[in-house]
Amino acid sequence: MHLTSPQFKSNVDHALHDAQLQKALGNVRAGFIDKRAKAAAALPEFEALRDNARDIKDHTLAHLDLYLEAYEKRVTESGGHVHFAETAKDACAIISSICKSVGAKTVTKGKSMIAEEIGLNDFLEADGLTTVETDLGEYIIQLRHEGPSHIIAPAVHLNKEQVEADFRRVHKDLPGDRDLSEPASLLSEARAVLREKFLAADVGITGANFLIAETGTSVIVTNEGNGDLTQILPKVHIVIASVEKITPTLNDASQILRLLARSATGQDMSVYTTFSTGPRRPGDVDGPEQYHVVILDNGRSSMLGTEFEDMLRCIRCGACMNHCPIYHSVGGHAYGWVYPGPMGAVLTPTLVGVDKSGHLPNASTFCGRCESVCPMRIPLPKMMRHWREREFERNLSPATVRWGLSVWSFFARRPKLYQFSTGLAMRALGAFGRAKGRFSFLPLAGGWTKYRDFPAPEGATFQQQWKAKRGAA
């Protein structure tokens, strides 16, 4: 996907004036927030599971080299092959050579953010292969030559009329007068068209939500079943996954699975959670004859041991963007690369360089909602702040940002003064803003409120609320 993060500001401008996009973004606010809240509230152990999931991932990252070795050993024992790729290019080259080795022409793909990250489709197409995305949302954006605008709902930026126009443009051999006015008719058309592709494919490529060291198993989670048809029908199944997907045991994955669907779509469990281990066994009557796993680093190992290590706990549930006021306003494409929203604002600078994406960590109101819903308890606002500080040190920030930050750090280094003045400001803002809940204008923050409403503070700073809470407990 072409990187446009350096033009973040003009992307935002564009997004805010795109009426179709603004209509579609309403579906994010309406579609995800309440469902997640209900699903989390219905499971009394949800918070304890979040703690345990964080601990599992922290333990895994601290022993990542050893779990990678254990995982590799199990995959090999079950007849599969593990390939390590340092860079995006290495991963693409490995996958391409596997495809060539079996004389593949058509490749079906389950949804994979890593495949987006490494630009796999373009690479394979340049090598003469036909790639077919099979997740409905991915299929739609592939027809439009777009990147995903959301990590679990790639076509969330589109309305059904746009999808209808694309289907009419591409599915030319179907009757022109067919009715495609409802999402259901669009879905069944895609189902029929893609069914043929599944059955004709030579290679199936999926991502993985987990790589299990205990058994050498890759795990995918889908609602459509497209990932399964992608991996059981062709003669070769290739998994592309990044290093931090390693999870010690099936039990550890079960703990995290209880958080994943609830945080993502508000389901208790996604429809299909599939555990794949090696190629088909002697006597098996279906399943792939070859099974390959490509494990990608692409800069992640250098996050270990730094203030960005926590980001490697991310399970790509999308909750942070579903709850982000900035994402709600500008959508995913404005972030300019494959990972949008708060997780993208942290991850993109690590993967493509802060010099090219320095605006992203500024795309935050620091309202803290992302961290409060992140199932893996990733301190996203804190990490965005780290990026801002690094950017500041590198002197890349525009003058106004430098000024603002130096004022902030003056206070930050004097906690008493900081508490006092933010307390004052919060009470004042709370009193003004409470009637509406949002400010559309704030003095000194014109650059901000020109485009966005600033959520009205609830009348006490976090530190005050925390103290009061603790006092009450």
Next chain:
Amino acid sequence: MNGREAVLSRVRQSLGVTGKEESRRREVAERLADVPRGVIPARGQLPDEERIALFMKQADKALATIERVPSAELVPEAIAMYLRSKNLPAELKRGEDPRLAALPWERAPQLAISTGPTGGRDLVGVSHAGAGVAETGTIVMLSGPENPSTLNFLPDYHIVVLSAGDITGDYETAFDKVRAQYGAGVMPRTVNFITGPSRSGDIEQKLLLGAHGPRSLHILVVG
């Protein structure tokens, strides 16, 4: 240096380790052997009958249809009745699973039955589940020569037979059953956790059933 060594050594460098530390190796080996269970939701920890009832309730919530059949002999007739209620032809494809093969199919003589994997032309597939998980109404399908995975995905209608005694409270206990059957650290090629029929919300976030997998999932709980 090949990719493997490069990635592992970069990981070790960032962690400040060599990979030879005895204590780290022990900790990893122990976790892989002990498979700690973590936080298990209380909701599934119930006596047998209540656990079965919870499974049925959760499967229904996930939009599967579900019925209880008192004994295995009644399964063929129950399947025939289900097909009739959906106005479907009395035809199905099933795996060679001995638990399915042993059913008295002659009690539903109208059913035309074929066996083996499906290439996508079968409207109705019948499978036997390895386990069920009550906490979310999930069925656990284990692949093998007698249990083709294609039957779980290609037919429009998927009918699954599940023994009531195989219903566990939680995923971890279902994995204990898999470990007991296949050995520690070993899995069948494909284990499918299935929770309801296939669906998509990709067009305007409206939930629609019948994406790429079955449009309907019907579960027969036996016993």
